[in-house]
Amino acid sequence: MSLTEFSENYAPVDFMLVAQHWSLFLLGLRNTLILLTGPLVLSCLFAVPLALIRANRVPVANPIIFAYTYLFRGTPLLVQLYLLYYGAAQFSLIRDTFLWTVLREAWWCAFISFTLCSTAYITEILRGAIETVPKGEIEAAKACGMSPSTRTRRIILPNAFRRALPAFSNEVIFTLHSTVLASTVTIIDILGAARLFNNKYYLAFDGFIVAALLYMTLVYTINRGFKFWEGKWHRHLSRERTT
């Protein structure tokens, strides 16, 4: 019995057929990775100043940012994506301006809504971490004569980053899971590739199994990465070393 025959008739997933379409799944993997890392990097950059404004209760700006994070954390990402993708396209006002050159592309719609959403979440994670920096450390910094900006840069932010790390690693995994929404607006991400594959051969789930394996591999990699990172940043907290 040839390998192809075994794969077609006996294997739970026709892996030879999947192998024939490796380039489709690779394209999906590439697109998922872009839609994960791009928005996450941007979100982290935006979230730091926003979280500082929230934690320091800066007048005017704080309530505006609170409204923003509340809005984007309070609505499902799918709704936000549909509003941007199908909603914005309904207004000729938008279609006639330069905005349309961006919003015309499904890519940018997904990119923008993913960025806005994870910025909202990361801002709140970081705000919580900043607000719970121990008072003693801040007082010590003041006693050393550090200016507020030096204090933020040297004491508050490093401490907040360290303690936000576990929550942030969760956020990264959630963001990976929410990238599947891109497949609802014609983008071929991992799930999109799986759907195309299923549709082509009228399969119920084979493509989804491949997709699930790919996502699990990604999550495993992300977890290992954060373990390593936490090992570096949280070395002073590790228990084994104290004995």
Add this chain to the structure above:
Amino acid sequence: MKKHTTLLAGAIMLLAGMATAHAEDTIRFATEGAYPPFNERAADGSLKGFEIDLGMALCAKIKRACEFQAQDWDGMIPGLLANKYDGIFASMAITGERKKKIDFTNKYYQTGGVFVARKGAKLDTADKALGGKVIGTIPGVTQCYLEKAYPQATVRVYETADSLYLDLESGRVDAILSDAIGVDFGLLKTERGKDMKFVSEIYTDLECFGEGVGIGMRKEDSGLRDQFNKAIAELRADGTYDTIMKKYFQYDIYGK
């Protein structure tokens, strides 16, 4: 506590009983609910359209109770094979590729694919890459034909005809390849399609578009399939088919 358990067990048995009785008595048809005028959702969320009317008339003919349920196009054939319903009544073309998995009744209408674009837009259908234009389609016969005839074209695949039409309107795609009757009545004859038109001939490639549209059924349900074939012929003969058809279309969609 014990009383509750008994009650619960009773409830489960009742439910199970209902489920089996349900499967025996009522024929369950799946349709997409996003493909006007063949199948779409009414304002109250219920399913309506040519296929729903025709399906009910067929069931009246063979004296069986029928019901329609909505199912995404994506999982249509797998859902049938998994017994989630007993027939696919969703404008599914009878193609050789699909016949490997499921069986079909005789056709109940016939259609082909056509390119639709904004009036004034030009589409060079002789060019294998379609001039680099972005072409939208939905999975199935039209996607098959695009991949076969225009392998180099830039193609976007949508989940439903509704979202496909929306993006033709907004201009995200320059043209769409769509089922001719579906797009004629679902888009061109509606208010939002007033600036759109056919920009090609109607393609009826046998490999992709098949021999017409039939009800998809499981291979083991050949008895029911034969009943439906007989009923389709009877409805054609006694004029019921024409009455239903005229409710939705101004011309004959059955073909030769």
